Amino acid sequence: MTRRQTALPPGPPKPYAAKNGTGSDGMTISGAGIRRMRLLRSMKQEHLAELLGVNQATISRWERDQLALSPEQVVKLERIFASPRHAAVDAALKRLVEDSVRPLHLICDRTHRLLSASRPRQAEWRAPLGAFLGRSLFSYASAEIAVAEQSLQERGWHAGRLSSLTLDTGANGNTLLPIAAGRVTWERIMLSDGSAGRLVTTIG
Known part of the structure; x- marks a missing residue:
């Protein structure tokens, strides 16, 4: 008699690999493809990591x-790369910030990286704008700002239930990027890539 072979149970599903990941449209997502799409959108690895939560x-x-x-x-990666780009909108926002007559600046809401600053704000600082652009400003925060x-x-x-906050702050005692005692307003603004920015305005 011929002995029947018993089929082995299926093993655990294999994880998606970057070199062999399949998107919802059946297209293969490779590591080189991820890098190419990121660079086409002028995104740094740090920025893409923020959007993906890694x-x-x-x-x-x-x-x-x-x-x-x-x-x-x-799926998250597909959504980010498939979303329409409105770089012109972000550029216009940065120009509005730069041309404002009020002391204000725009940062990334999560990382506090400086994106833009008005001339009155730049006049408060003891270093040129280029020294701060792309860098987190949180190390210069006053005690009151850190608590807030x-x-x-x-x-x-961060869940979008509050989009504006006004607070009183004391001085930070820093000579390079001084913060004077006064009142500031934070406004949460969505950027074209889906991340959030924060407009920081001194109002008194």
Whole structure:
């Protein structure tokens, strides 16, 4: 008699690999493809990491085909790369900030990286704008600003339930980027890539 072979149970599903990830349209997502699409959108690895909720090292490993993507991460990546770009809108916003007669600046809401600043704001600083652009300004925060920042999650700021906040601040005692005692307003503004910016205006 011929012995019947018993079929083995299927093993666990394999994770999506960056070098063999399949998107919803059946297209393969490679590490080189991720890098190419990121560069076409003038996005830094750090920025893409912010949008995906991972760190910069993860993006780097994806692009070198050294780390697997989960199906959920593939979907998020597709949405980011498929979203229409409105760079002109962001550029116009930055020009409005730069041309404002009020002391204000625009930062990334999550990382506090400086995106733009008005001339009156730049006049307060003891270094040229280029020394701060792209850098986090949080290390210059006053004690009051740091406390307010810690309260944002509880207030629903990042969830979009609160889009404007006015607070009183003391001086930060820093000579390079001084903050004087007074009142400031934070306004949360969505940027064209889906991330949030924060407009910081001194009002008194």
